[in-house]
Amino acid sequence: MSNSPSPSEITRLQVALRRLLGSPGLTVNPPPRAGMSVELAVHGEVIGTIHRDDEEGEISYAVNLILLEEDLPAAS
Template sequence: MADISAAEIPRLQQTLQRLLGSPNLTVNKPARKGMSVEIAVAGEVIGTVYRDEDEGEVSYAVNLTVLEEDLPPA
């Protein structure tokens, strides 16, 4: 996995906002080098995004976390 550059973050944010239909989604740069880039909605972190480069092709993997306590009652 490669680090996500500062120039990629706004592009990722715009794309994820469009794909997920949430203008409140933000992609936040890590607090320090080596930490994950975080995805948040209305300030609440919901996951991370990772960059992968293989044979010159770049892709991004999004890992969303949903806590059971945040689910509606069964």
């Protein structure tokens, strides 16, 4: 299997991340094009990517969150 999650894995990841992060508005979206990363979004806004790793049969997923400074609250 490639290092991209299958459609079944994407669904399972979405269920697990929604439960873990307490966010029903979270979605895990398939890559927009072949060779791209699976996207993690909240209410339709992409906030990061998910990468699948298959190390000697042990599968894990790494979530990379992307926060732009412009999205942070103003400094006090």
